[in-house]
Amino acid sequence: MTRRLRPPRGGRLLLFAGLLLFSACEQQAGTPPNHPSTPSEQTSAASAEVPLGRGFDFYVLSLSWSPSYCEAKGEDANRQQCLDGRPYAFVVHGLWPQFERGYPENCDGDREVDRETLRSLYDIMPSAGLIRHEWRKHGTCSGLSQEEYFRVLRQARERVVIPPEFRRLEDYQVVAPGAAEASFLKANPGLEPEDMAVTCDKRFLSEVRICMTKQLEFRACPEVDRRACRADKVVMPPVRGG
Numbered sequence: 001m002t003r004r005l006r007p008p009r010g011g012r013l014l015l016f017a018g019l020l021l022f023s024a025c026e027q028q029a030g031t032p033p034n035h036p037s038t039p040s041e042q043t044s045a046a047s048a049e050v051p052l053g054r055g056f057d058f059y060v061l062s063l064s065w066s067p068s069y070c071e072a073k074g075e076d077a078n079r080q081q082c083l084d085g086r087p088y089a090f091v092v093h094g095l096w097p098q099f100e101r102g103y104p105e106n107c108d109g110d111r112e113v114d115r116e117t118l119r120s121l122y123d124i125m126p127s128a129g130l131i132r133h134e135w136r137k138h139g140t141c142s143g144l145s146q147e148e149y150f151r152v153l154r155q156a157r158e159r160v161v162i163p164p165e166f167r168r169l170e171d172y173q174v175v176a177p178g179a180a181e182a183s184f185l186k187a188n189p190g191l192e193p194e195d196m197a198v199t200c201d202k203r204f205l206s207e208v209r210i211c212m213t214k215q216l217e218f219r220a221c222p223e224v225d226r227r228a229c230r231a232d233k234v235v236m237p238p239v240r241g242g
Helices: 009-028 037-046 066-076 115-121 128-137 144-159 177-186
Strands: 058-065 090-098 174-175 196-201 206-212 234-236
Touching: 009 090, 009 128, 058 066, 058 144, 066 234, 090 128, 090 144, 090 206, 115 128, 128 144, 174 177, 177 196, 177 206
Parallel strands: 206 234
Antiparallel strands: 058 090, 058 206, 174 234, 196 206
């Protein structure tokens, strides 16, 4: 009969200790594969990093179709925004603190915006005049420092996905406001019709306004929704050269 050899007692202890060490190292390496973070957990983590404003109920992120502004204003349009070499599409008009009815404006605070801050925003806001105006009229009412306000403004813009068909138009396009809204709803899961409004200025599509909580989650805003464009069709001029 063949005898089964047992490993030495000391060898078993070494094997057990090695398994414990491997387990500890695996836990330190990160989240176990069986427990990945969920989208809701990721959203909560991102929300925790948003500086919280004070003294209002929610935000409106206003995205302006820059070619409409430039064409409607003509010679009176801001040159920094509307020169032919500036291919702006949807740009940030502003991030507006709102009450459930009405909104605060022109609150107390430092009203100047330094050049470094201006330059840091030109990729999403097209002119120095607009940036200064938005800080003075709306940012001062956010309960945030200027640095915090513009950081939240950028975070709000990054929260919204622009539909691919609106990132660069090569020619004039006639659209129904409802179709433009549907494109934004499709591109942004969780966004509902009552959370936004498409606005128009005479015959042009002017803005897309999206309502958000102070944590930058989409939320309903009946007063904003009531101001949506009622036209059947509107024009979207093409993006300028560049």
